[in-house]
Amino acid sequence: MTPSPPPADPSRPAGPRPSRSRRHSAEAVTRLLPRPLQALIVAVLLVFVLLPVLYMFFASISSDLAVARGAFLPSRLDLGNYVRIWSTTDLGSGLVNSVAVAGGVAVACALVSVSSAYVLVRYAFRGRLTILRGLLALQSIPGTLMLLPVFVLFASLATLLGTPVIGTRWALFVTYLTFALPFSTWIMVTYLRGLPRELDEAARVDGASSWRVLTRIIVPLSWPGLVVSSILAFLLGWNDVLFASVLTNPETRTAAVSLQVFGASQEGGAIPVYGQLMAAALVCALPVVVLYLAFQRYLVSGLTAGGVK
Structure with missing residues (x-):
């Protein structure tokens, strides 16, 4: 017979105890x-x-x-x-373009990264380690080195298709997705490694397919990681000035480029409109602050995932 466990100490408070590593x-x-x-x-x-x-x-x-x-x-x-900036500079259309492009990149990165990370973590196949190392190596390439190749590629693609590519939102979307997707996938790989495989095995015993395991188990449990990867991808598109200043025209320029053009237009004047510049900068920063405050809980748990075992 196995020995019975000792009786619980009534002097100790009930409930889950904090982990030893966190206490230490x-x-x-x-x-x-x-x-x-x-x-x-x-x-x-x-x-x-x-x-x-x-x-x-x-x-x-x-x-x-x-x-x-x-x-x-x-x-x-x-x-x-705060009233004059909407007529002095084209900030309204810039905000719309930034939300459309950066938001689309965030959603696409979340959907593609969780699917790619699920395959890389749960399945063993030839070239898996090479892909993981490639995702990490791509983070060491400065984006400024890719500006000219991206411009030439889009110019050649426009000549081949017979339709303009540079100056459209799709050019920015594809560019930002190219840079944000490897980092988002690496974040999701790190997060999914912390999810137990027993959940997948239990679902497969019940007859669930891989797609059902991904959509019903992995995605609901991966919200913190998805939020982190989405917000970082959103910030890439929201804060970028280099690619947006080259790949856009006055109709498709983002808020960051509109703010830069507005500031450059005030140089050399008698008294620059510093008040409007600061008001426009605060308005451009407000969506990011609201985004961080809304998803703060998921950000903390997603960024610290895998740090303590």
Whole structure:
């Protein structure tokens, strides 16, 4: 007979216990830095991060003359800059183009990366390690080196098809997808390695196919990884200026290019419209901030997946 387990201690609280590695890491940080020093370091980091944002906000509600004089705090509240930017610069169409291109890249990366990662993690075939190493090696290639080859490729494709390619949203979409997909796939490979294979085996015993296992088990359990890969792909398309300035025209330029053109057009003037520039920059940054705040919980769990076993 096997010995019976000892009775539970009623003095201990019920519920799941925190993992030993997490407790040890938290205790190590507490022992390394005392609480007052931790608070001081966090406060200094917040000052470095929030001070430029506060300056941009104060400048966006100040007059251009006050900003040109170097005033930090506004003398009076003026929200007119947030109204004038829509007529001064073509920011509205730029935001629409950025959302369309970057959002499409994020969705495509999420769908393709989870499927590719599922095959790379769950199946063994010839060339699997080569593909995984290639995904990692592609991250070391600077994007600036690919600008001229991409431009020549699209120009040749336009000549072959007889239809313009450069200056369309599809050119940006394919370009961003090319750079974002390997990184998104690598993130999903790292995340899916942490999912137990027993879930797949139990579903196959019940008669589920590979597609059903992917859609019914893997995808619902992979939301944190999908959110991380999607947001990083979205940021690639949202923040890019180099490829967007070359592969777009005035009708298809993104918000980042519109902001750059708006800032360059103010150089050499008597008093540049600093207030409108700061207001336009805050408006362009707002969707990314909202995106991070909305998916913060998934981002934390997705980025730390695989870090602690």
